[in-house]
Amino acid sequence: MPASALPYRPHNHDACVSRALADAREICQQQHARLTPTRERVLELIWQSHKPLGAYDVLAHLTEDGHNAAPPTVYRALDFLQQHGLVHRIASLNAFIGCTHAGEQHTGMFLICRKCQNVLELTAPAVSGAVEDAASTEGFDVDEVTLEIAGLCPQCQAEPGND
Amino acid sequence: MPASALPYRPHNHDACVSRALADAREICQQQHARLTPTRERVLELIWQSHKPLGAYDVLAHLTEDGHNAAPPTVYRALDFLQQHGLVHRIASLNAFIGCTHAGEQHTGMFLICRKCQNVLELTAPAVSGAVEDAASTEGFDVDEVTLEIAGLCPQCQAEPGND
DNA sequence: CCTGCAAATGTTATAATGTTGCAAAACTTG
DNA sequence: CAAGTTTTGCAACATTATAACATTTGCAGG
Ligand SMILES: [Zn+2]
Ligand SMILES: [Zn+2]
Ligand SMILES: [Zn+2]
Ligand SMILES: [Zn+2]
Numbered sequence A, B: 001m002p003a004s005a006l007p008y009r010p011h012n013h014d015a016c017v018s019r020a021l022a023d024a025r026e027i028c029q030q031q032h033a034r035l036t037p038t039r040e041r042v043l044e045l046i047w048q049s050h051k052p053l054g055a056y057d058v059l060a061h062l063t064e065d066g067h068n069a070a071p072p073t074v075y076r077a078l079d080f081l082q083q084h085g086l087v088h089r090i091a092s093l094n095a096f097i098g099c100t101h102a103g104e105q106h107t108g109m110f111l112i113c114r115k116c117q118n119v120l121e122l123t124a125p126a127v128s129g130a131v132e133d134a135a136s137t138e139g140f141d142v143d144e145v146t147l148e149i150a151g152l153c154p155q156c157q158a159e160p161g162n163d
Numbered sequence C: 001c002c003t004g005c006a007a008a009t010g011t012t013a014t015a016a017t018g019t020t021g022c023a024a025a026a027c028t029t030g
Numbered sequence D: 001c002a003a004g005t006t007t008t009g010c011a012a013c014a015t016t017a018t019a020a021c022a023t024t025t026g027c028a029g030g
Helices: A013-030 A037-048 A055-065 A071-083 A125-137 A154-158 B013-030 B037-048 B055-064 B071-083 B125-137 B154-158
Strands: A087-090 A095-098 A108-113 A119-123 A141-152 B087-090 B095-098 B108-113 B119-123 B141-152
Touching: A013 A037, A037 A055, A037 A071, A037 A095, A055 A071, A055 A095, A071 A087, A071 A095, A087 A108, A108 B125, A125 A141, A125 B108, A125 B125, A125 B141, A141 B125, B013 B037, B037 B055, B037 B071, B037 B095, B055 B071, B055 B095, B071 B087, B071 B095, B087 B108, B125 B141
Parallel strands: A108 A141, B108 B141
Antiparallel strands: A087 A095, A108 A119, A141 B141, B087 B095, B108 B119
8 A cells, every 4th residue: 555645644734835835936036937926826825725726716815815806817827837837737627736846847647536636746757658659659749748537546435435 | 650640631531420420329229328319410510520629619510500509408418428438528628529439448548739630539558557557556546537638740740830 | 099207408597717908017127 | 217028907708618497309108
């Protein structure tokens, strides 16, 4: 049995968030990109949830902050964060999640629990390699890989009524 | 250089469509599922395009037919077709495409050209296997795999201005 | 042939997600 | 500071998807 991955068990998540924000600040500085207050706040909101957050969820949180924001504010911030590799969009959920490999060159693979909604981002070189091979066999030049796996996480398998 | 895959080169596509419809009729009969006129027409419309078709594109075609349809009509037909493995939804495009492996047990992998929009569905056991391995290493029980690759197809790579 | 049930469809309205376009403000650079 | 660029505010709009309920259709048993 594998050790339980971080999102599936209790931990000091504030520390995760702080680290993610610190990393983001550093990455943006290196890239001469401006992590403005709105962008940083959106990143923080997304990180505070291990579950993917929809754009309108983010918007609602901003509104609670007293920030009188409209959808474009959120989508622009999300675009920026994606562009700089700080968040990923989960196409099958229309939602966003903080990247746990920010700054590293990687192809994300997401394990999405249909019960508890937690998402674990993996880097699986074997998978990426197989995908590249399959594509190049067809002469296809890969830009972006969307790889999202829905199922049951270890925690939720252990609970009753999940057959 | 690999042989050019079907969607990328001219061919008698009416034959593809006819075959797909015939297969669908057989599959539905075997499963005691009712391939009603609307469902069959939606499947036909989707197959007539090698490019993924949005639900509202389908709706527009039905309207041209003189069928006074509303969104639920289309979404219900699409749900049925998906459930019976006759079409796939491409999450990254919010669009649907005919399954080229209907009736076979398979995990679709889609090569989506960002230039010509054609989609090639592959069955890549090596990829599926690698995905399963990666998931089970985390103790994750896989239900559904979304695997969509955006990039440039061989035809479009050959044309100028695609760097 | 009827009768009654279940599956499928019609209809209206509405929710959820995402974009365009333009004007104002903030920041950067010389 | 002045000029140019990036970011934000804001209003309207576009696209994708679902909810709720009435109606019709196909089919099995009597
Ligand atoms: Zn990542
Ligand atoms: Zn779970
Ligand atoms: Zn398929
Ligand atoms: Zn192409």
